[in-house]
Amino acid sequence: MTEQAQRSDTIVSTDSEYIDVLVIGAGISGIGSAWHLQDKCPDKRYLILEARESIGGTWDLFRYPGIRSDSDMFTLGFNFKPWTDGKAIADGPSILSYLNETIAESGIDKHIRYQHRMTGAAWSSDDACWTVSAENTATGEHLSFRCGFLMMCSGYYNYQHGYLPEFKGRDRFQGEIVHPQFWPKSLDVTGKKIVVIGSGATAVTLIPELAKTAESVVMLQRSPTYMASLPDTDWIANLLRKVLPADLAYRIVRWKNIRFQHFIYNRTRTDPAGVRKKLLRMAKKELGPDCDFEKNFVPHYDPWDQRLCLVPNADFFHSVRDGKASVVTDQIDTFTEDGILLKSGDKLEADIIVTATGLELCVLADASFSVDGRDVNFPDTWSYKSMMFSGIPNLISTFGYINASWTLKADLTSEFACRLINHMDETGTRICVPELRDDDHDVPADDWIKDFSSGYIQRKIHLLPKQGDRAPWLNTQNYIADRKMIREGPLEDGVMQFWNPDAATDAHIESDAA
Numbered sequence: 001m002t003e004q005a006q007r008s009d010t011i012v013s014t015d016s017e018y019i020d021v022l023v024i025g026a027g028i029s030g031i032g033s034a035w036h037l038q039d040k041c042p043d044k045r046y047l048i049l050e051a052r053e054s055i056g057g058t059w060d061l062f063r064y065p066g067i068r069s070d071s072d073m074f075t076l077g078f079n080f081k082p083w084t085d086g087k088a089i090a091d092g093p094s095i096l097s098y099l100n101e102t103i104a105e106s107g108i109d110k111h112i113r114y115q116h117r118m119t120g121a122a123w124s125s126d127d128a129c130w131t132v133s134a135e136n137t138a139t140g141e142h143l144s145f146r147c148g149f150l151m152m153c154s155g156y157y158n159y160q161h162g163y164l165p166e167f168k169g170r171d172r173f174q175g176e177i178v179h180p181q182f183w184p185k186s187l188d189v190t191g192k193k194i195v196v197i198g199s200g201a202t203a204v205t206l207i208p209e210l211a212k213t214a215e216s217v218v219m220l221q222r223s224p225t226y227m228a229s230l231p232d233t234d235w236i237a238n239l240l241r242k243v244l245p246a247d248l249a250y251r252i253v254r255w256k257n258i259r260f261q262h263f264i265y266n267r268t269r270t271d272p273a274g275v276r277k278k279l280l281r282m283a284k285k286e287l288g289p290d291c292d293f294e295k296n297f298v299p300h301y302d303p304w305d306q307r308l309c310l311v312p313n314a315d316f317f318h319s320v321r322d323g324k325a326s327v328v329t330d331q332i333d334t335f336t337e338d339g340i341l342l343k344s345g346d347k348l349e350a351d352i353i354v355t356a357t358g359l360e361l362c363v364l365a366d367a368s369f370s371v372d373g374r375d376v377n378f379p380d381t382w383s384y385k386s387m388m389f390s391g392i393p394n395l396i397s398t399f400g401y402i403n404a405s406w407t408l409k410a411d412l413t414s415e416f417a418c419r420l421i422n423h424m425d426e427t428g429t430r431i432c433v434p435e436l437r438d439d440d441h442d443v444p445a446d447d448w449i450k451d452f453s454s455g456y457i458q459r460k461i462h463l464l465p466k467q468g469d470r471a472p473w474l475n476t477q478n479y480i481a482d483r484k485m486i487r488e489g490p491l492e493d494g495v496m497q498f499w500n501p502d503a504a505t506d507a508h509i510e511s512d513a514a
């Protein structure tokens with residue numbers, strides 16, 4: 001058991017104890033929610049259930065060589081805690097220590113119940129509360145918690161397994177097959193021939209790192225991805241920090257980067273050809289003349305129709321240019337004893353095959369939900385401000401942006417939850433639920449995320465809620481629009497219904513919570 005897991009007994013909650021707010025997950029989103037709750041709803045009792053033995057989620061789970069952010073830390077950092085490290089693109093351990101520092105200095109660590117995996121949640125309108133079932137993964141014990149408000153901060157992918165396509169002949173391969181989600185601590189790549197399957201952020205991060213000691217590293221891709229090179233430091237941030245207080249410098253740089261990301265993303269929508277030309281020119285310049293650029297680096301889609309890969313300091317391009325790594329665009333026919341046979345008939349020799357094939361998306365921790373005895377099927381619900389779901393009371397879920405830093409949305413979501421909770425206190429109501437208005441019944445249903453063809457979303461889009469063509473049923477994927485809609489929009493908007501169970505039940509809950 002880790003030190004964190006051992007420390008987790010500071011706040012004790014007995015089976016089925018009533019807690020005002022239950023938070024699921026202690027990654028960036030859960031920690032952020034806890035901070036905002038402490039700051040804005042100081043009278044509320046909250047508890048975090050975390051399935052793993054430690055905090056950090058993504059930044060603790062992923063341990064492959066070179067693991068780093070692919071967005072800048074001035075926007076991936078919280079809005080309440082300046083990122084003061086010299087690097088704007090940070091490695092995994094630095095992000096994890098930022099998160100550890102956050103929980104220690106704000107006392108959030110005392111509210112975390114480790115090795116508690118939530119498995120389901122049942123809402124009762126009569127009691128105005130969720131009963132959340134959980135398993136203590138250390139002891140196998142089944143527990144339940146009751147809460148007035150449930151905040152799902154469980155991330156967006158399956159922690160037990162990554163996405164792995166069926167590879168013909170997989171069992172024939174005599175070397176080691178590694179998925180980056182579960183990188184073996186003891187794996188020594190020195191002098192090895194490595195094939196990395198995939199061309200997303202993980203492959204682009206890993207390859208320059210592996211290329212430092214491996215005999216050869218090949219990135220095997222079905223089709224090319226857009227890549228943009230940027231320095232891993234932000235000279236404006238480093239300069240401002242020298243002359244301004246850390247907090248002010250952080251706020252300025254954060255806003256600059258939000259605007260810059262927004263501008264670039266908008267350009268990809270309004271002038272895809274122009275952005276495409278610029279990105280390709282940039283990559284070509286870094287790669288030099290000796291590569292088959294057209295085949296390996298020119299994508300068949302428009303920029304930001306899939307995630308754009310960041311290449312800090314052009315490290316990936318330089319590994320290829322210097323002959324330490326190479327790129328092959330082809331399809332796998334079969335794994336063989338000593339490598340991969342491609343559909344073209346070419347063969348790639350390998351001692352290690354890394355399947356950087358992505359994540360397996362999951363929806364609200366894949367837990368089962370019911371409302372007043374009826375099972376919830378999230379694809380039947382409408383997304384309310386991309387945080388709540390039509391017909392589901394007192395439930396908020398955090399899902400960050402696909403085109404900007406996750407934390408921007410996580411902060412907005414927590415702030416909204418706190419506003420909602422305080423509003424309910426002020427108005428003496430205990431239930432809030434978004435319901436379609438009469439004139440919303442003709443809203444056309446659209447995918448929860450539009451115009452984004454990345455595999456991890458497309459494979460599971462049918463499991464996600466719908467979005468409509470008007471507020472508040474939109475999932476804008478636009479931080480600046482969301483800031484206005486989420487921060488400034490009235491809570492009493494004619495969609496969110498506030499009400500109470502009958503008086504007899506009220507008395508029952510109040511005596512429990514006292």
Ligand SMILES: Cc1cc2nc3c(=O)[nH]c(=O)nc-3n(C[C@H](O)[C@H](O)[C@H](O)COP(=O)(O)OP(=O)(O)OC[C@H]3O[C@@H](n4cnc5c(N)ncnc54)[C@H](O)[C@@H]3O)c2cc1C
Nearest residue numbers: 025027028029051057058069070071117118154155405406
């Ligand atoms: C390799 C990698 C790099 C990334 N880089 C970036 C980046 O640069 N910028 C960016 O914006 N985004 C990035 N992302 C997305 C990233 O996941 C988010 O930035 C962010 O870390 C998500 O935080 P989270 O707390 O919402 O989810 P997670 O980090 O996934 O944490 C969720 C937590 O919930 C816990 N949990 C899950 N289910 C349950 C349950 N049933 N019961 C109890 N606890 C549960 C998990 O154990 C975990 O601790 C990256 C993702 C990956 C995989």
